[in-house]
Each structure stands twice: as structure tokens, then as C-alpha cells.
Amino acid sequence: MAHQIFAVLVRAGATVASIDAHLVKPMRLVSREHRIDGYRLGGQVTGAWDRSYDPAADANNWHTCGACHGTTQIDGTTCLMCADAAQAGRRPGTVVPWSYTDWARYPGDIVALPRLLHPGWRFPPGRTPVAWVDLAGVVWLDTEQANFAGSDSGDVPPRLRTVFRDLLNGRRNPDPTVLPAVRRPTVAGWPLPARHPGRIQRERSAFRAANWSVAVVDAHS
Template structure:
């Protein structure tokens, strides 16, 4: 089973509670171009873009030990299942689930797009996404060719995506109804022509968007 880090464009209104609805359509496109068995916000790459975050150190991921019921004792002896709790900085009698599917979703896995557009932005080394996904499609970033030399520099293909977004050359949400064009005097001069007015496409506003760190497996 292979695991991948996807950068998925979502609305800025997305939260860890509503993220599944925001990811459904763009990740459906990703599934068409790559055999993806499943995906999740963060997943195995939870906290990938926040070097200061450790899922094991997040109290939200500390669960009562099932072996001892959180008492730290089993038949009067110290519980081996949670014996490392205090040494690891956790509350006594707690464990961290081994499966990322049991980890609490991390809000830091939804990053405001303007942060990525900043000229000084760099991904943490080894955490550069393999693909960019939005409703216009999937852009594979060729980061698999880094051969272990992932320095975190923004890939050229992703820089091109950013340029197309801010210049209006890439429509990240083609499902939005197209605005109508206003009729011209020439249109009304022909009796049988009754054009519907068409407005220009709304300007792309980076502040209206975020990027989700998605762990996918195939």
C-alpha cells in the first residue's frame, strides 16, 4: 500500500467538522486519475505542514488505556500497555492509538491559501505534496522524482498552478454558474436576437480559499 500527500483546494469556510463535504468532489477527480483506496484529512501525514505538531503529544489523542481502564494497574501490578505514559509526557493511564484513523483531526491541516502564495513559503522537508487537486482537475507535481532530496521548495508545476489561479487562468470551481453577458446595442438591433446578459467571471480571491493536507492511500 502506497501513501501520498495531496494538497487539495477547499473553501476558506472549511473546518475539521465540515471538511469531508469540501473534499468529496475534488477527491473524486483524483480517484479517476489514480487508484486511490481511501483518503482522510491529515491521515498518516497529520501535521505535515506544522513541524511543531506531534499527534502523540496532542492531549486530544490520549485515550484511557483499555488494558487497565486508566488505573495504571493490572491485577495489582503496573500496566505494561501504558507504562510509558509519564515518560512520554502523557497523563498516567493513557495511550495513543496506533492507527491514525483514531487520531483527532488537526485544524492545522487546513492552511489558508495566502500562506502558500507568500514568496517565502516552503514546505517542511520531505512533506511536499505529490499532487495539487481542485475542481479543475489534478496536477501531478513530479515530486516523486526528488529521490529523497525533498527540500521543501515549491515545485515548478505548483508555482505554475498558483500563477494561473491568481491571474484567472485556472477556474478552481467550474461548478459555479457562469455569470451572464450584458447585451450590446448591436444585439438589440436584430429583432430575433434576444441574448441573455452575461457577467464576467468573478475575480479569484485567495482569501476565500484554503488548502487541505490530505493523506491518500492506494
């Protein structure tokens, strides 16, 4: 099973508790292309964009040992299943699930979009997404081969830079479900002059990066 990172645009209010609802619509566009079998936040790539994060060191992933039930002993001898707990910095009698499907969701897998827009932003090497997804569609970033070959440097790919420019310049609508603003009359009761068509609509529907975040999605095929 192949696992790849997708960068999915979601509203800034998304949390690990609500992320599934935020991902449904944009990821439906990917599913239509029949290129993935499933997806989840983080998953096998949990903490991919946070160099300091280790799922095994996250106390949320420490589970009571099922062999000794947390006592550290089995029939008077040391439990081999959780014997490494102290050495690994865990509480005695705990283990880390071997499967990522049992890992706790990591809030750091929902990244504020302005962080990615910063000129100094770089992905950790080998962790550059292969696709950008929002409600405007899917953009394949032409990074899959570099990821596979181990030559991914983490630089923001040119196609993703184009997406960012299009978002900021209003050339890409990340949520076409939002109804356009309607023109309202002026204080005097008269509409705006014809020489200013769409002024209110542009001002009210302008893209604001602070209103968005990007989810690190593990897409598997």
C-alpha cells in the same frame, strides 16, 4: 500500502467537521484516474505542514488505557501498556493509538491558501505534495521520485508555482460549477456599452485567495 500527500483546494470555510463534504468532488477527479485506493484528511501524514505538531503530544489523541481502564495498575502491579504516560507528558492511565486511523483530525491540516502563496513559504522537507487537486483538474507535481528518494527539499515545485500563477491571473477556474455573473442594466436602464464586454463578470468572478484553503490529504494506494 503507499501514502502520498495531495494538496486539495477547498473553500475557506472548511473545518475538520465538514472537510469530507468539501473533498468529495475534487477527489473524485483523482479516483477516476485509478491511481489511489482511498484518502482522508491528515491520516498518516497528520500535521505534515506544521513542524511543531506531534500527534502523540496532542491531548485529543490520548485515550484511556484499555488494559488497566485508566487505573495504571493491573493486579497490584504497574500497567505496562501505559507506564510511559508520565515520561511522555501524558495523563496517567492514557495511551496513544498506534494506528493513524484512530488519531483525531488536526485543524492545522487545513491551511489558508495565502500562506502557501507567500514568497517565503516552504514545505517541510519530505512533505511536498505529489499532486494539486481542484475542480479544474489534477496537476501531478513531478515530486514523487524526490519524496521516495528522501531528497525532497520542501521548495515549492515549479508546476505548483504555475498553478498559483494561473489561479491568480484567472487562467485557471478552481470551481467551474459557479455560474458566471450576468450583465445587469445601468442605473439609467441601459446595458453597459459594447466596448466593455464582460466587465461585471470579470469583477464578480475574480479569484480571491482569501476565500480558499488547502487540505493536506493522505492518499493511499
